[in-house]
Amino acid sequence: MTNDLIHATAAELAAKIHSGEVSSVEVTRAHLDRISETNGKVNSFLHVDTEGALAQARKVDDAVKAGEKVSPLAGVPLALKDVMTTEGVPTTCGSKMLEGWLPPYDATVTRKLKEAGVVILGKTNMDEFAMGSSTENSAYGPTRNPWDLERIPGGSGGGSSAALAAYQAPLAIGTDTGGSIRQPGAVTGTVGVKPTYGGVSRYGLVAFSSSLDQAGPCARTVLDAALLHEVIAGYDEMDSTSINEPVPAVVAAAREGLNGDLSGVRIGVVTQFQGEGYQPGVLRSFQAAVSQLKELGAEIADVSCPSFDYALPAYYLIAPSECSSNLARFDAMRYGLRVGDDGTRSTEEVMSLTREAGFGPEVKRRIMIGTYALSSGYYDAYYGSAQKVRTLITQDFQKAFATFDVLISPTTPTTAFKIGERANDPMAMYKADLCTIPANLAGTPAMSVPSGLSDEDGLPVGLQIMAPALQDHRMYRVAAAYEAARGAFGGPSL
Amino acid sequence: MTSLVELMDYDEVIEKYDPVLGLEVHVELHTNTKMFCGCANEFGGEPNTHTCPTCLGLPGSLPVVNGKAVESAIRIGLALNCEIAEWCRFARKNYFYPDMPKNFQTSQYDEPIAYNGWLDVTLDDGEVIRVEIERAHMEEDTGKSLHVGGATGRIHGAEHSLLDYNRAGVPLIEIVTKMIPGTGRRAPEVARAYVTALRDLLKALDVSDVRMDQGSLRCDANVSLTPKATGELGTRTETKNVNSLRSVERAVRFEMTRQAAVLASGGTVTQETRHFDESSGTTSPGRKKETAEDYRYFPEPDLVPIAPSREWVEELRGTLPELPWERRARIQKEWNLTDEVLRDLVNAGALDLIEATVVAGAKPDEARSWWVSYLAQQANARGVELTDLPITPAQVARVIELVNSGALTNKLAREAVNGVLEGEGSPDEVVEKRGLKVVSDDSALEKAVDEALAAQPDVAQKIRDGKVQAAGAIVGAVMKATKGQADAARVREIVLARCS
Numbered sequence: 006m007t008n009d010l011i012h013a014t015a016a017e018l019a020a021k022i023h024s025g026e027v028s029s030v031e032v033t034r035a036h037l038d039r040i041s042e043t044n045g046k047v048n049s050f051l052h053v054d055t056e057g058a059l060a061q062a063r064k065v066d067d068a069v070k071a072g073e074k075v076s077p078l079a080g081v082p083l084a085l086k087d088v089m090t091t092e093g094v095p096t097t098c099g100s101k102m103l104e105g106w107l108p109p110y111d112a113t114v115t116r117k118l119k120e121a122g123v124v125i126l127g128k129t130n131m132d133e134f135a136m137g138s139s140t141e142n143s144a145y146g147p148t149r150n151p152w153d154l155e156r157i158p159g160g161s162g163g164g165s166s167a168a169l170a171a172y173q174a175p176l177a178i179g180t181d182t183g184g185s186i187r188q189p190g191a192v193t194g195t196v197g198v199k200p201t202y203g204g205v206s207r208y209g210l211v212a213f214s215s216s217l218d219q220a221g222p223c224a225r226t227v228l229d230a231a232l233l234h235e236v237i238a239g240y241d242e243m244d245s246t247s248i249n250e251p252v253p254a255v256v257a258a259a260r261e262g263l264n265g266d267l268s269g270v271r272i273g274v275v276t277q278f279q280g281e282g283y284q285p286g287v288l289r290s291f292q293a294a295v296s297q298l299k300e301l302g303a304e305i306a307d308v309s310c311p312s313f314d315y316a317l318p319a320y321y322l323i324a325p326s327e328c329s330s331n332l333a334r335f336d337a338m339r340y341g342l343r344v345g346d347d348g349t350r351s352t353e354e355v356m357s358l359t360r361e362a363g364f365g366p367e368v369k370r371r372i373m374i375g376t377y378a379l380s381s382g383y384y385d386a387y388y389g390s391a392q393k394v395r396t397l398i399t400q401d402f403q404k405a406f407a408t409f410d411v412l413i414s415p416t417t418p419t420t421a422f423k424i425g426e427r428a429n430d431p432m433a434m435y436k437a438d439l440c441t442i443p444a445n446l447a448g449t450p451a452m453s454v455p456s457g458l459s460d461e462d463g464l465p466v467g468l469q470i471m472a473p474a475l476q477d478h479r480m481y482r483v484a485a486a487y488e489a490a491r492g493a494f495g496g497p498s499l
Numbered sequence: 500m501t502s503l504v505e506l507m508d509y510d511e512v513i514e515k516y517d518p519v520l521g522l523e524v525h526v527e528l529h530t531n532t533k534m535f536c537g538c539a540n541e542f543g544g545e546p547n548t549h550t551c552p553t554c555l556g557l558p559g560s561l562p563v564v565n566g567k568a569v570e571s572a573i574r575i576g577l578a579l580n581c582e583i584a585e586w587c588r589f590a591r592k593n594y595f596y597p598d599m600p601k602n603f604q605t606s607q608y609d610e611p612i613a614y615n616g617w618l619d620v621t622l623d624d625g626e627v628i629r630v631e632i633e634r635a636h637m638e639e640d641t642g643k644s645l646h647v648g649g650a651t652g653r654i655h656g657a658e659h660s661l662l663d664y665n666r667a668g669v670p671l672i673e674i675v676t677k678m679i680p681g682t683g684r685r686a687p688e689v690a691r692a693y694v695t696a697l698r699d700l701l702k703a704l705d706v707s708d709v710r711m712d713q714g715s716l717r718c719d720a721n722v723s724l725t726p727k728a729t730g731e732l733g734t735r736t737e738t739k740n741v742n743s744l745r746s747v748e749r750a751v752r753f754e755m756t757r758q759a760a761v762l763a764s765g766g767t768v769t770q771e772t773r774h775f776d777e778s779s780g781t782t783s784p785g786r787k788k789e790t791a792e793d794y795r796y797f798p799e800p801d802l803v804p805i806a807p808s809r810e811w812v813e814e815l816r817g818t819l820p821e822l823p824w825e826r827r828a829r830i831q832k833e834w835n836l837t838d839e840v841l842r843d844l845v846n847a848g849a850l851d852l853i854e855a856t857v858v859a860g861a862k863p864d865e866a867r868s869w870w871v872s873y874l875a876q877q878a879n880a881r882g883v884e885l886t887d888l889p890i891t892p893a894q895v896a897r898v899i900e901l902v903n904s905g906a907l908t909n910k911l912a913r914e915a916v917n918g919v920l921e922g923e924g925s926p927d928e929v930v931e932k933r934g935l936k937v938v939s940d941d942s943a944l945e946k947a948v949d950e951a952l953a954a955q956p957d958v959a960q961k962i963r964d965g966k967v968q969a970a971g972a973i974v975g976a977v978m979k980a981t982k983g984q985a986d987a988a989r990v991r992e993i994v995l996a997r998c999s
């Protein structure tokens with residue numbers, strides 16, 4: 006029974022809970038049990054909110070018993086990335102800086118989940134302040150990839166994706182600044198979606214890079230991701246950058262895709278994202294996916310987006326610049342860590358000691374890069390130029406989308422690498438986000454759907470599907486059709 | 500505490516140097532809510548009670564622009580004859596300070612909402628100087644630090660500091676002038692007159708409380724000296740903490756004499772922030788910074804650009820009220836005042852009060868006479884501004900009405916005003932409590948007259964003999980007996996009737 010419950014999809018669980026076949030409490034307990042069994046190995050959860058989860062589950066069960074109409078994912082458990090504020094529940098962002106902080110408010114995403122009856126199991130591990138591609142930068146130890154515990158689960162949202170792969174939760178929330186949802190999805194064999202920028206409110210998402218950050222759904226199936234997408238998306242007056250447009254009909258699109266027909270869908274293969282530096286098994290998996298999409302009726306051709314070659318350097322100026330400002334607030338004055346306040350030191354010394362002790366090396370590196378890039382005399386050369394690249398990338402997308410409905414590429418150049426392998430080589434680490442960054446810079450939606458396992462190492466590979474802004478449904482349709490054609494590829498033995 | 504500073508005689512300063520001014524005024528808007536969140540925008544209150552995740556800069560919080568603040572900014576820009584940006588953005592000004600919750604201030608940098616304007620400023624003698632406005636931009640205020648312990652009340656040397664974030668996020672408009680050269684001897688006066696004119700303008704627009712004592716209007720005065728010999732622009736200092744109109748004038752004058760002395764002794768003026776000390780009337784350097792400040796401005800990614808439509812701007816132009824200079828011209832014409840009289844009224848800060856008194860029903864002459872004579876004396880005696888006297892224009896109008904109806908004599912009216920000033924209540928309440936009614940009961944007056952005539956039989960005889968002017972002595976005695984509450988004219992009539 007427990008085994009069935011933890012392997013079921015969110016859609017299946019919702020149907021069973023809403024029909025009264027199982028209770029949300031049973032489903033929730035099954036997942037809580039799974040977490041206690043496996044979290045010691047995976048370290049995907051930083052905080053498990055047993056009480057809160059069971060209370061929410063009981064509420065849903067009562068509503069079901071009373072015959073009330075509940076929302077589509079009511080009673081289904083979810084893992085929430087620890088970058089989203091939760092009232093009265095620890096929110097650390099994977100940093101010592103916020104150890105013990107209890108936010109006085111819920112993020113809009115948190116609020117929407119609660120209102121939809123979704124059961125929040127707890128908060129998942131992440132690279133500190135979402136800066137990283139391996140979850141090794143967490144102050145609370147790395148998360149391990151359930152497919153191979155010696156390997157990274159991707160990052161920054163490694164905790165959320167590992168929780169899905171380890172069957173600790175059927176749903177998770179991630180945030181994606183340069184690939185932090187899609188790259189972990191790819192290397193853990195799960196689905197991860199970065200919606201259109203502004204599609205999901207950022208209120209309560211602790212900012213890394215405000216103009217790039219976007220929360221999105223993570224799941225083991227495309228339909229589950231779509232169901233979660235519709236729960237969390239929508240205009241929010243608390244976020245000035247949120248888009249006041251109807252939420253794209255992603256659930257309907259995913260269901261349509263399950264018909265298995267992609268006739269007339271024009272798909273562009275981004276030529277920049279293949280060749281040197283790409284693991285052969287990843288490319289073979291990608292080619293197999295292309296063949297399957299063709300069989301589904303899609304028209305496929307190559308498309309060149311030359312400015313994408315400059316996406317990585319532009320990203321590593323814009324994101325650090327914004328983070329250097331966003332993270333200035335961690336100064337020991339109002340909340341979080343305070344170091345050196347012994348009555349003899351000045352405010353500035355306490356601020357400095359706290360930031361020295363509270364931030365990890367990658368966060369410090371990015372704050373320094375960003376501070377430098379924004380300095381007077383350097384602004385135009387660095388931040389200014391990076392913004393121009395951003396415009397060029399947006400234009401390349403626009404040109405490509407004039408011909409194609411969606412674009413595809415591998416999600417990451419390689420499968421999951423070993424823990425520690427790239428820890429001392431930031432450039433190698435940054436390249437994990439090579440294919441995912443352009444969509445963040447352009448604000449367009451993109452997702453990763455598993456394309457099976459690499460034939461050389463047996464590790465999961467991700468197929469990235471990108472769509473124009475506000476056309477999120479297009480990629481869900483393609484992903485769902487592909488997912489059905491691809492079939493099952495097994496799961497980790499944990 | 501303050502080290503002795505060399506100053507140059509003011510006449511000598513003017514002989515050798517041309518002062519150049521630059522004035523930055525920060526105005527707190529009195530919108531209902533803060534610039535970027537829904538917290539109440541109120542002065543005072545228990546510390547840290549008007550706060551929320553956004554104005555405390557909590558992780559994850561986001562700003563949302565207060566539309567009313569944008570509207571006020573545009574109206575201010577229009578009243579200052581500025582161009583209004585068709586598209587502009589907020590920018591982050593990054594620096595660390597404990598009373599700034601995010602350690603950056605959301606402000607505007609190279610894209611202000613209003614720019615290139617001017618304000619005509621009338622000096623005490625009636626001369627009008629046009630001050631050019633560089634820009635007016637929107638930003639948020641910081642919290643307040645209270646430094647406890649230490650000698651200066653400043654952060655240096657304090658034992659600990661208390662932080663109040665009620666003010667954090669209050670909407671501010673910063674209005675910056677272009678360089679103001681060529682004012683010579685009158686530079687300090689120009690500075691004061693500019694801030695005064697700006698204050699009156701903002702008051703007329705009803706966008707701010709413009710209380711310098713409460714910090715809702717704050718002025719930073721930039722001063723530099725150009726040696727007449729070389730004509731080269733000197734190094735400027737920026738004096739902060741200038742909390743009254745008088746202080747603006749004093750601070751500029753002090754800086755001129757100080758900088759001149761530095762230059763004359765062969766030294767160089769340090770470009771720095773200085774603090775004005777109200778009690779000594781001097782400025783002293785702010786804390787020395789080890790490194791040059793680099794605010795690392797960049798466009799605020801949490802907010803979308805502001806693009807006020809031309810239709811909206813024109814609609815707001817239509818809502819501009821009568822502006823102070825327009826009003827002055829109208830009043831001068833309506834009340835038939837000479838330039839000189841008008842100027843005196845303006846300089847005494849009496850114009851608003853007089854107009855309000857007229858609006859409350861008094862005639863302009865009567866209203867003017869009360870405010871510039873008796874009430875001005877009272878303000879002077881108490882050492883307060885006319886506007887700070889605890890009496891309202893409506894109350895003054897009521898007193899005038901009581902005089903005109905014969906219920907009070909001028910003397911009783913002054914006593915009624917005194918009562919109001921002492922906090923005894925409204926004019927009617929004071930009249931009641933102090934028993935200030937004119938004695939209009941003829942029988943009481945007749946009795947008093949008879950007593951006075953009986954007491955002075957020789958005078959009574961003179962009146963009966965036709966020496967009417969002798970009646971004055973009897974009237975005086977009656978007025979004395981009735982403690983001034985009688986109408987002297989009526990008393991005289993009765994005296995003459997009794998002796999006829």
